Amino acid sequence: MLTNSASGGDAPSRGFDTPTLDLESAALLHAISEHGGYAYVSMAALAANGDIRAAEAACEMAWEQLHSGPWHSVLPVWRDAYSMACLLVARHHYRNGEFRDALRVLDLGIIMGGTLLRKDLDSAIEKISEQTRKTVRVSDLGNSEHRLVDREFDMAEVLQLLPVKSLSNKLVAKKSALSLEKFLKDHYLSGCPVIISDCMAHWPAKMKWNDEDYLLRVAGDRTVPVELSFQVGKNYLCTEWKQELITFSEFLQRIKSDSCSPGGLTYLAQHPLFDQINELRKDIFIPDYCFTGGGELRSLNAWFGPAGTVTPLHHDPHHNILAQVVGKKYIRLYSSSLSEELSPHSGTMLHNSSQVDLDDIDENKFPKVQDLEFVDCILEEGEMLYIPPKWWHYVRSLTTSFSVSFWWSEGESSDAS
Numbered sequence: 255m256l257t258n259s260a261s262g263g264d265a266p267s268r269g270f271d272t273p274t275l276d277l278e279s280a281a282l283l284h285a286i287s288e289h290g291g292y293a294y295v296s297m298a299a300l301a302a303n304g305d306i307r308a309a310e311a312a313c314e315m316a317w318e319q320l321h322s323g324p325w326h327s328v329l330p331v332w333r334d335a336y337s338m339a340c341l342l343v344a345r346h347h348y349r350n351g352e353f354r355d356a357l358r359v360l361d362l363g364i365i366m367g368g369t370l371l372r373k374d375l376d377s378a379i380e381k382i383s384e385q386t387r388k389t390v391r392v393s394d395l396g397n398s399e400h401r402l403v404d405r406e407f408d409m410a411e412v413l414q415l416l417p418v419k420s421l422s423n424k425l426v427a428k429k430s431a432l433s434l435e436k437f438l439k440d441h442y443l444s445g446c447p448v449i450i451s452d453c454m455a456h457w458p459a460k461m462k463w464n465d466e467d468y469l470l471r472v473a474g475d476r477t478v479p480v481e482l483s484f485q486v487g488k489n490y491l492c493t494e495w496k497q498e499l500i501t502f503s504e505f506l507q508r509i510k511s512d513s514c515s516p517g518g519l520t521y522l523a524q525h526p527l528f529d530q531i532n533e534l535r536k537d538i539f540i541p542d543y544c545f546t547g548g549g550e551l552r553s554l555n556a557w558f559g560p561a562g563t564v565t566p567l568h569h570d571p572h573h574n575i576l577a578q579v580v581g582k583k584y585i586r587l588y589s590s591s592l593s594e595e596l597s598p599h600s601g602t603m604l605h606n607s608s609q610v611d612l613d614d615i616d617e618n619k620f621p622k623v624q625d626l627e628f629v630d631c632i633l634e635e636g637e638m639l640y641i642p643p644k645w646w647h648y649v650r651s652l653t654t655s656f657s658v659s660f661w662w663s664e665g666e667s668s669d670a671s
Contacts, residue, residue: 269345270381272374275338282338282370285331291315294335301342309346313339313359320366330368337367341374348378353386354475361477362499364530380532386475400466402509402654403581403635407561412652415562416584417612418624426587426631426639434542437640442546442573445642447587447629450543454577454636459537463656464580466506472533474503481521509560509654521559524659528554538658541575541638548665549573557657565649567596567608572661574641578633581655586612586630590644595626612648 279302283295294315301309316336320328340363347356360382363375413420428449429436441448454460462468482496500508500520508520528535534556544551552572557565561581569590576585588596597609597620610620617624632652633639641647 269349270378272341272345272371272378274371274374275341278370279338282331282334286335289329289331291319291332291335294339298338298342301339304346306343306346309339309342313343315339317366333366333368334370337363337371337375340367341371341378344378348382353382356382357386357475358477358501361530365477365479365499376532401464402466402656403464407582407652412584416650417586417648418615420584420586420630421632424627424629426585426629428631428637432543434546437543438546441640441642442543445590445645447642447645448640449631449633450575450638450640451634451636453541453638454579457538457579459534459579459658460636462537469506470503473531474501474506476502476531478502478505478522478527478530479525480505481523483518483521505558509558519560519563521557521563523557523559523563523565524555526554527556527558528658538577538579540660541577543575543638543640544573544660544662547573547662549663550665552661552663553659554661555659557655557659559651559655561651561653561655563651563655564613565647567610567612567646567648568606569593569644569646570606570641570661571643572663573643575660576633576639576641577658577660578635578637578639579656579658580635581651581653582635583633583655583657584630584650584652585633585639586628586648587641588626588628588646590642590646592626592646593644595622596646608646 279298283298287295294312297308297312297315299308301312313336316332316339319332320336322328340359344356344359344363347353347359357379360375360379364372364379367375426447426449428451430450431452432448432450437448437450440446477499478501479497479499482498505520505522528538540551540554557576567586567588598605599607599609610616610623615623631639
């Protein structure tokens with residue numbers, strides 16, 4: 255873990271370089287003023303001359319614009335304005351040696367801001383991270399490995415937590431070191447799920463991500479968005495659910511607390527963590543299977559949380575490989591042909607989510623769901639699950655779990671189209 259300020263005369267006085275901001279600031283401020291942001295432009299001018307209060311005021315103004323309505327309706331110029339303000343605030347913290355504060359503001363710029371100044375945000379984080387490594391003592395990191403998952407679970411207890419009929423019917427096929435040719439023919443083109451084993455042994459993540467000390471060292475003071483449910487097993491379809499921004503170290507502490515607490519759970523779900531924290535991105539590789547069909551990778555997301563986190567029954571639009579790096583997950587899949595029987599929500603925001611709660615099925619409302627055919631599995635560490643597009647899937651973490659999902663689209667000339 256890093257300290258919040260540098261010691262002695264080590265505090266950087268010059269700040270960090272922002273070449274894109276220097277080049278684009280005039281045009282960006284003009285665009286902001288055209289959208290009524292005159293007060294923001296005034297504060298940004300003062301902030302550029304070192305006025306921290308003006309920089310914080312500009313940040314607040316942009317933040318209000320980001321939360322003025324649905325996210326898809328936010329003007330891109332205000333997202334870039336927020337990134338700009340975050341850089342100005344972070345520069346002040348960095349000059350004062352307040353590294354933790356600078357990293358938090360820069361992370362907010364990445365998570366909430368636009369794309370125009372992304373290179374400046376990334377380079378600033380890299381520079382601050384280099385500076386913080388000079389202040390971290392080996393003793394701060396712990397003298398022994400602290401594993402996130404270090405014991406097996408009781409299968410009898412697990413079965414009591416899973417939906418009715420779990421693991422009693424047809425299991426997902428499991429194949430070792432599946433060739434690309436066989437994957438294309440037997441699964442990609444036919445739309446058939448499969449577990450692929452023995453294909454992650456070369457990932458550094460396999461050794462590193464079960465080590466709490468390593469995660470603290472590379473990401474402890476970074477800020478991440480998490481989901482918080484106030485009851486075990488609840489999810490984004492429930493009212494007892496919210497989102498918040500916390501440091502990765504606080505998130506890890508919550509995971510340990512959640513594992514022995516009957517209360518709510520904290521889940522880092524479907525977040526592009528590897529775009530944000532480059533050290534973790536270096537620990538994984540895009541599976542060759544993701545280039546099947548001549549398509550391109552659409553998203554690369556992290557799923558990290560304690561036992562008991564649930565992603566309710568839903569489907570996704572792309573080909574998906576879910577790589578299980580740490581821990582175990584139970585996954586149930588229904589064919590895309592059963593969409594009508596699984597009663598999707600009618601709203602546009604939740605059209606890909608089922609009204610059926612597999613953990614508490616309303617048999618009066620959905621009397622035939624129990625008879626629908628499905629396949630399921632327990633996805634073990636080091637295994638990947640291929641989920642075809644539009645296949646419905648329910649996921650429950652059986653232990654503390656860290657997974658990576660790779661979404662990719664079909665090429666325009668794909669035989670599967």
